Amino acid sequence: MAELELKKLEFSLDPKSGVPFYKQIILQVEMAIADKRLTNGEQLPTVRSLAVDLKINPNTVARAYNEMEIRGIVMTQQGTGTFISDKKVEMDAVKREQILGEISRSFISKAGSYGFTLEEIIRYLQDIGQEVT
Amino acid sequence: MAELELKKLEFSLDPKSGVPFYKQIILQVEMAIADKRLTNGEQLPTVRSLAVDLKINPNTVARAYNEMEIRGIVMTQQGTGTFISDKKVEMDAVKREQILGEISRSFISKAGSYGFTLEEIIRYLQDIGQEVT
Amino acid sequence: MAELELKKLEFSLDPKSGVPFYKQIILQVEMAIADKRLTNGEQLPTVRSLAVDLKINPNTVARAYNEMEIRGIVMTQQGTGTFISDKKVEMDAVKREQILGEISRSFISKAGSYGFTLEEIIRYLQDIGQEVT
Amino acid sequence: MAELELKKLEFSLDPKSGVPFYKQIILQVEMAIADKRLTNGEQLPTVRSLAVDLKINPNTVARAYNEMEIRGIVMTQQGTGTFISDKKVEMDAVKREQILGEISRSFISKAGSYGFTLEEIIRYLQDIGQEVT
DNA sequence: GTGGTCTAGACCACA
DNA sequence: GTGGTCTAGACCACT
Numbered sequence: 001m002a003e004l005e006l007k008k009l010e011f012s013l014d015p016k017s018g019v020p021f022y023k024q025i026i027l028q029v030e031m032a033i034a035d036k037r038l039t040n041g042e043q044l045p046t047v048r049s050l051a052v053d054l055k056i057n058p059n060t061v062a063r064a065y066n067e068m069e070i071r072g073i074v075m076t077q078q079g080t081g082t083f084i085s086d087k088k089v090e091m092d093a094v095k096r097e098q099i100l101g102e103i104s105r106s107f108i109s110k111a112g113s114y115g116f117t118l119e120e121i122i123r124y125l126q127d128i129g130q131e132v133t
Numbered sequence: 134m135a136e137l138e139l140k141k142l143e144f145s146l147d148p149k150s151g152v153p154f155y156k157q158i159i160l161q162v163e164m165a166i167a168d169k170r171l172t173n174g175e176q177l178p179t180v181r182s183l184a185v186d187l188k189i190n191p192n193t194v195a196r197a198y199n200e201m202e203i204r205g206i207v208m209t210q211q212g213t214g215t216f217i218s219d220k221k222v223e224m225d226a227v228k229r230e231q232i233l234g235e236i237s238r239s240f241i242s243k244a245g246s247y248g249f250t251l252e253e254i255i256r257y258l259q260d261i262g263q264e265v266t
Numbered sequence: 267m268a269e270l271e272l273k274k275l276e277f278s279l280d281p282k283s284g285v286p287f288y289k290q291i292i293l294q295v296e297m298a299i300a301d302k303r304l305t306n307g308e309q310l311p312t313v314r315s316l317a318v319d320l321k322i323n324p325n326t327v328a329r330a331y332n333e334m335e336i337r338g339i340v341m342t343q344q345g346t347g348t349f350i351s352d353k354k355v356e357m358d359a360v361k362r363e364q365i366l367g368e369i370s371r372s373f374i375s376k377a378g379s380y381g382f383t384l385e386e387i388i389r390y391l392q393d394i395g396q397e398v399t
Numbered sequence: 400m401a402e403l404e405l406k407k408l409e410f411s412l413d414p415k416s417g418v419p420f421y422k423q424i425i426l427q428v429e430m431a432i433a434d435k436r437l438t439n440g441e442q443l444p445t446v447r448s449l450a451v452d453l454k455i456n457p458n459t460v461a462r463a464y465n466e467m468e469i470r471g472i473v474m475t476q477q478g479t480g481t482f483i484s485d486k487k488v489e490m491d492a493v494k495r496e497q498i499l500g501e502i503s504r505s506f507i508s509k510a511g512s513y514g515f516t517l518e519e520i521i522r523y524l525q526d527i528g529q530e531v532t
Numbered sequence: 533g534t535g536g537t538c539t540a541g542a543c544c545a546c547a
Numbered sequence: 548g549t550g551g552t553c554t555a556g557a558c559c560a561c562t
Contacts, residue, residue, distance in 0.1 A: 020552060023151070027242050034245025034254070047535065057554050062535075070336045073246045078419070079534045079561035080456075099247055100257055107240040108261070113145040113161050115168040116233055118262050124233050125255050128241070151551095153344065153546065192547065286537060289417070293508050300511025300520070313550065323539050328550075339512045345546035345549045365513055366523055373506040374527070379411040379427050380498055381434040384528050390499050391521050394507070417536095419561065458562065 009037060011045075013054050021056055025064035030073065033084065040086035044074065047082070142171065142178075146187055150239065154189055158197035160232065163206065166217060167229075177207060177215045275303060277311075279320050287322055291330035295339065299350065306352035310340065313348070408437065408444075412453055416505065420455055424463035426498065429472065432483060433495075443473065443481045 009032055013024050032038040044050075047065060051058040065082050068074045076082045111121050142165055146157050165171040177183075180198060184191040198215050201207045205220040244254050275298055279290050298304040310316075313331060317324040331348050334340045342348045377387050408431055412423050431437040443449075446464060450457040464481050467473045471486040510520050 019151075022552080027238060030242035030245040031238065032245075034241050034249060034251050036250060046533085048533095059555085060553060063552090065535085067336055070333055071246060075414075076535065077414075077561090078536075081534065096247075096249075100244065100249055100254070103240065103243055103247075104254070104257060104261065107236065108258075110145055110147055110236055111233065113143055114232055114236070115164045115170065118258065120233070121237070122255060122258050122262065124230075124237055125241070125251065125258070128237065129251050129255065148341075148343075155546085190547075196547085285417070288537080293504060296508035296511040297504065298511075300507050300515060300517050302516055312548085314548095325540085326538060329537090331550085337512060342550065343546090344551075347549065362513075362515075366510065366515055366520070369506065369509055369513075370520070370523060370527065373502065374524075375409075376411055376413055376502055377499065379409050380502070381430045381436060382499055384524065386499070387503070388521060388524050388528065390496075390503055391507070391517065391524070394503065395517050395521065421561085456562075462562085 009045075011050060011054060013056070021054070021060050022064040022067065025050075025054075025061065026068055026073075029064075029068060033073070038084050040084055042084045044082045044084070144183065144187060146189065150236075154187075154193045155197040155200065158183075158194065159201055159206075162197075162201060164229075164232070166206070171217050173217055173219045175217045177217070179214060275311075277316060277320055279322070287320070287326050288330040288333065291316075291320075291327065292334055292339075295330075295334060299339070304350050306350055308350045310348045310350070410449065410453060412455065416502075420453075420459045421463040421466065424449075424460065425467055425472075428463075428467060430495070430498070432472070437483050439483055439485050441483045443483070445480060 009028075011025060011028055013021055015021075017024070019027075029038065029044070038044075044065065045053065047058050047061045051061045054061070065074065065076065069076050069082075072085055074082050075085045108118060108121070142161070144158060144161055146154055148154075150157070152160075162171065162177070171177075177198070178186065180191050180194045184194045187194070198207065198209065202209055202215075205218060207215050208218045209215045241251060241254065245251075275294075277291060277294055279287055281287075283290070285293075295304065295310070310331065311319065313324050313327045317327045320327070331340065331342065335342050335348075338351055340348050341351045374384060374387070408427070410424060410427055412420055414420075416423070418426075428437065428443070443464070444452065446457050446460045450460045453460070464473065464475065468475050468481075471484060473481050474484045475481045507517060507520065511517075
């Protein structure tokens with residue numbers, strides 16, 4: 001019975017983390033995309049329903065959605081809803097690899113300045129992968 | 134004498150992380166101490182040189198040093214410099230993992246918003262690891 | 267005497283245009299950049315001062331600035347101010363031309379569907395250039 | 400008979416312009432009439448075909464057609480189609496220029512935010528004009 | 533019903 | 548002083 005409701009997105013906020021609510025929402029959507037729990041064209045919860053769900057002000061949800069729209073992560077249609085954008089596919093493999101290289105390098109060096117080794121990092125990411133699955 | 138300056142600390146700041154610069158500096162020093170990359174009595178860069186290095190306001194570096202002095206992590210000797218004091222820095226595995234988690238999640242999110250999956254990311258990092266080895 | 271105050275940015279809003287205030291602000295900044303009236307590293311008016319100036323709510327100005335920050339047009343530093351970003355220079359000539367080509371083509375086809383010819387468009391843009399100078 | 404279908408109307412929508420789709424359609428039809436690209440009695444695409452073409456909801460096309468019918472610009476014949484009526488569309492130079500101004504400014508802004516100057520833009524468009532000639 | 537815009541005002545963190 | 552976050556609530560436009 002609970003079987004057909006796999007992959008359902010569950011948002012949750014941690015008020016103590018210090019991370020702004022709207023950023024937590026963005027992070028969770030982005031993580032869901034990276035995990036394939038959200039894919040092209042899928043609809044996000046409506047602004048109001050998510051606001052009720054998380055017990056926060058609709059403006060805060062709207063802000064998160066708005067920022068994602070600017071970044072091209074989602075598309076929004078007046079009076080219809082907000083959907084995962086599908087335009088990100090337009091990149092060729094070379095460009096993709098370039099971008100991944102860039103952000104990876106910057107991530108590794110950042111982690112490095114905190115004393116983490118590449119191995120540690122990879123192990124950690126693999127753990128995250130396990131959790132989700 | 135100055136010849137064996139191995140283990141040189143490399144500071145790096147991420148303006149987009151939302152974490153204030155002064156906190157990023159403190160964290161990196163703490164991690165370095167916990168890692169033994171910095172030990173008792175070692176000198177930190179001067180406020181000015183680090184400010185130039187990181188291209189930020191000297192006040193910001195000063196604030197970081199100040200706060201560390203208050204916490205007893207470093208000692209400042211007027212006219213001489215700032216040195217690691219002998220106070221133990223408690224940096225347990227949990228705290229370390231928190232930091233790694235934070236920067237990892239932000240990295241995954243960024244990659245995710247470009248359409249990369251977690252698997253792709255891990256594979257890429259592993260490739261990098263191979264190259265270096 | 268008025269000679270040294272050339273290039274000063276003057277913001278103005280048209281409430282009747284139907285264009286949201288925050289978008290009008292963004293448009294004016296972008297136009298100013300295209301006209302070289304604003305260049306790399308220059309500081310924008312503070313959120314509060316511009317709000318007073320335009321007699322609108324500071325949140326509205328903040329929203330405009332925020333959106334420009336997300337798009338990479340400006341950089342903002344806590345407690346310091348908002349500045350025209352300087353990272354846009356990192357593009358090589360080829361990439362630049364590609365982008366210009368893309369947005370130009372889309373503009374021309376859009377104008378075309380309203381019945382404007384390329385000549386008309388160019389003449390119009392030249393007129394705009396005259397006005398500003 | 401169907402052979403001389405020159406002057407075919409090309410609709411194009413810009414979701415990012417903020418102008419509602421139905422208004423964009425009306426504007427484009429009006430401009431075409433003023434330009435004589437559409438004349439008395441000519442048939443518009445069916446609601447469904449245009450909706451498919453533009454990848455939008457048929458309701459949105461219907462709304463545009465509806466509003467044009469109310470204004471007397473087109474006439475709908477049940478089961479046959481929608482046709483340009485003989486009402487004159489007042490589309491003076493001022494209104495034309497307004498539209499051109501709007502889309503031009505938005506284009507310049509976009510280019511400006513990529514660091515292109517107005518001069519560069521004009522030069523590029525002139526080059527395109529040369530190529531075609 | 534959907535999202536978009538704007539105001540007003542509070543509180544916080546950084547310099 | 549600067550910008551950042553969040554709330555509450557109003558009003559509008561699109562479907």
